[in-house]
Amino acid sequence: MKILAIHVGHNSTVAAMEDGEIKGALSQEKLDNKKNSADFPVDAIRSLCREVGWRTDEIDKVLIASLEVFPAICYDYLFGSTPETQTSLSIAELIKRAEKGIAGRLAPKAFDRLRTIRANQLKEMGVEELQVNLKKAGLEHKSIEHIEHHTCHARAAFHSFCSTPSKKDALIFTLDGSGDGLCSTVSISRADGGWERLAETPMRSSLGGIYSNTTRFLGMKILEHEYKVMGLAPYAKSYYLKAYEKIFKPVIDLDPHNPLSFSSNVDTTKFYDYLVENAVGERFDNIAAALQHLTEDLCIRWIKSGIEKTGLRDIFVGGGVFMNVKLNQRIKDLEEVDTVCFMPSCGDESNPIGACYDYAARSGHPTKPLKDLFLGIGYSREDFVDYIEKTRLSEKYKIQEFDEIEVKIAQLLASKNVVARFHGRCEWGARSLGNRAILAHPSYMESFYTVNDLIKSRDFWMPFAPSILEEHASLYLQNYDPEKSEAPYMICTYQATEEGVAQLRAAIHQGDHTLRPQVVKKQVNPDYYRLIHEFHGLTGVGAVLNTSFNLHGYPLVATPEQAIMTFENSGLQYLALGTFLISKS
Structure with missing residues (x-):
């Protein structure tokens, strides 16, 4: 059975499940390059179906990961307003000011009633807008079911780690x-x-x-x-x-x-x-x-x-x-x-995953936990060749192909260079897990300042994070106990050991010496594991600094076009696009 689940609103996202297994998940921001995009995920639906090999007419069920759906106008304040929304928001502001005045003190229930009326109007607008958007995606004739918001959160948190029936x-x-x-x-x-x-x-x-x-x-x-x-x-x-x-x-x-x-x-x-x-x-x-x-x-x-x-x-x-x-x-x-x-990346972008699991569980179908978070779109070598030729990149940059690109990246990192890596299917969620990553040597504060000042433009107090080989986790993380809690997704901090402070200086929080680690297992991401393993052989350090491959204010890149845009508008000197190394002169 093929199930497609959609989160509508802030950070709109789609997930695909087949026979109890999540085949893919993709946020609209990955396609329109607007961070936390609230646009209806038509682009994400089409791209994800193409990635997992589905036609829309094959989809058996469409789930909406919320009981209430609001129109796009409700999210415009997060991204900048238009003349239309400015009028709406100004009316809301006038009502709010009136509520704070004499009218609000004399008749507070009247303002509660106004808010309720307005909320119901927006919900009606949301339902109408949803129908229009489903038609754009070719899903208007599908069986549609809404799943309650916190049920989605709970189901995602549980089933992403546990098969059902559970133990x-x-x-x-x-x-x-x-x-x-x-x-x-x-x-x-x-x-x-x-x-x-x-x-x-x-x-x-x-x-x-x-x-x-x-x-x-x-x-x-x-x-x-x-x-x-x-x-x-x-x-x-x-x-x-x-x-x-x-x-x-x-x-x-x-x-x-x-x-x-x-x-x-x-x-x-x-x-x-x-x-x-x-x-x-x-x-x-x-x-x-x-x-x-x-x-x-x-x-x-x-x-x-x-x-x-x-x-x-x-x-x-x-x-x-x-x-x-x-x-x-x-x-x-x-x-x-x-x-x-x-639950990794446990905001509302996780709810389509939870909606899929909820429907499967209630239907009596066994569910399978997530194998990894590389659930987005990927590109073949042929895709990269076509893109490089079409854009004539070799006229602007030095381009070399390496059979063992991970070895080359490790060598560059060991020499204190910063390298962007674009490899395989993109990560679902907010964290870079190595496939759309900016990597650097974690032992030198120069790495922190280079990445922060020339590429990311982040606030000075914000730390970067390390990707750590599984066998080195206990060396760098105090009280690391994978039997109690594993750490593959950068969703929990640990106190750094003395060795962690010394070797991962650029990838810790400078104020309290905590680390937000990604512990990398060979069986989950063998290519990324090999890269770090090669780096360890060159430096004795079993981790690399890993931050998301994007410019400040943009989402994690997902496409070659976004990767090159980031490369060209930052201080990055090296970009590994699949097996191709692109270098600025």
Whole structure:
């Protein structure tokens, strides 16, 4: 059975499943080159079907990874507005200002009613727009089913790691800003295939909403720069706790009547206004650290409560808040946890995967876990030859082909060069896992500054990450225990060992000496493994610095055109395009 699942909205994504196995997953941003694109993923649908060898008339079922679907206009504020959306947003702003005034104090329920009416109008617009877009994709006559948002998060987190039927009961946590009116759930997956939701939290008490609104308050982009706030937090001094006590602690806590859910004294959909009233004048680094402290403290108590209530110590987590790798480190280190699996790239782009798994599981079909995340589009040698000839690249750059390109890249890295690598199918999700990567020698801070200043233009406090050979993981990562939690996807941090600090200096967080590792196994990505293995033979270092192959503000590249655009508009000197090495003079 061929199932196609679609996430509509911020970072729109499509996933393809056949006979219980995810065959591919691709975000629209990979095709239109607009980071976190909210455009309907027509391009992604066509490209993914071509990659997995499907015709649209062969698709048996189409799933929408949400009960509610909103029109594209709702996401324009994330990408810049048009004259049409400016009018809509200005009306919303006028209503918001009126609510803060006398009218809002005299008739608050009237404004709640206005918001409800507007939300229903937008949902109707979303349904109409969805039908138009499905027709564009050639899917208008397919059987369509909507899957609830947090069910998708939970199913993705569990089934991506476990075959069904599974061996034992497990506990699943989901946590994000909002989706279908909720921001968190706690569920149990039974070994016999049963599925039970124990608790949920409405979106008005959203820890994820607090994090995003604080990101906006600090002058950064919501749904994109939360990782910058997390990266900034370790640089704050201990008196950030005063900001925590004043600003964040009074707002949200576990529900005293049900500690598997959250309860907020402030409607977190309006948390930005709360910050304007209560946080102006606070140091920005103190706010970042206070927010991170709130997130870690509250989530740890929440997860402990779930374990205490159920007695289950094998846990799975999903939803955008768990993109917070420092939080995940705290979870991983809990004594109460026997095993933990972190859904990689666990924002809404994971929900089409979860929708596929949910439908298969409810239909009684066995499911297979993800083998890896190389689920996107790939290119053959012939494709590269055609592209190089068509664009006449050899007239601009030196181009050489190597039978053993991994050996050549390792040699360049060992000589402290920076190399972009474009190889195989592209990674699904937010992280570079070696196939669309910028690589450098991890032992020298010159690597950090070269990549940061000439290519990435990132904030100075943001770290890069290492790709580490599996057999060297314990050398560089404190308390690395793959039996408890594996680390193949850069979704959890570890404290660096002394050897890690010494050999991976350019790939650690300079403020707290943590690492966000990708532990590379030979059987998962043999070519990338060989590259690092060759590098180790030349340098004695069993890891390389790995950051995503893109310019600042753009998504991870997916096509040769995007790769060359990035190469030409950065300080990159070398690009390995398949087996071809392209060099600037």
